Structure formats: C-alpha cells, structure tokens
Amino acid sequence: MSEVKTPIVTGGCQCGKVRYALYAAPQNAHVCHCRMCQRATGGVFAALAGAPKSEFAWTEGEPAFFASSNLAKRAYCRDCGTPLSFSYDLPEARFYVTIGSMDDPEAAPIVKQYGVESRISWVKFCEDVPAEKTGEDPKAAEFFKTMQSNQG
Ligand SMILES: [Zn+2]
C-alpha cells in the first residue's frame, strides 16, 4: 500500500516549469541577511521556510543547483532564474524553499533573522523578530569553520 501525501505548501518558479511541494507545515521560517544569501537571491536578504528533506519533493520539472559553498546547495530554475531553495548537505538538515516562490507566502510567517551582521542599514522591518549573527550559535560556528564559499 503506497502512502499518498497531501501537500501543505506548494510553490514554483516564475515561468512555471519547476514546481515543488512541502508535505509538512513550514518550519523555522526566517530571513537571512548574510552576504551569501544577498548574492544568491540578488535581493537584500533571503526569506526561507523549511521542511524535513523527506517531506519535500520537486513535483514538476527539475531545477539546476549551485553549490554556493562546500556545505550547501541552492536550487534555481534554469529557464527563468528564480531562486528556489537552500539546503545544507546534511541528511538531517531541513530543505528550505524561498518564501517568495511559495503560492501563498503568508503560510510561512518568519520566526527568526539570521546573518544580521550584514543587514543593510535601510532594511528596517520585523525588528521584533529574534536576530542572530552568523556563527553566534556555538554549534553553528563549529560547522561554519569548514565552510569554503564558491561565490566569486
Ligand atoms: Zn522557471
């Protein structure tokens, strides 16, 4: 008997060729102001919401991936360029999708801000949301020690 999962969240790129689904409620929705996320999205921060990797699937098309560092990959549509995901290469890491690519971005209100050391001075919003600098958490700092950026 095969289990049929019901998507909780769906989304996709602007041209519509790549579509995805989360089969769990979005977790740890956040913005990241770090330079890598700024560069990766072309925006002034990344807005991401996650699910366990087992609760995520591409449902139409296949995205391209860029390994922005030796620790993580980011998916984008090879036809229209929409940034679609971020995930660390650890089995237990969540698979994050860009909140702006979700069909209903209201489904993932943010609970955290990361990378605030690089927050652009005029970006003033959600200041009531808990903020953290990159590597502020000791466990994360240990992980980031091995990181080598592939961004130019
Ligand atoms: Zn596309």
Ligand SMILES: [Zn+2]
């Ligand atoms: Zn970031």
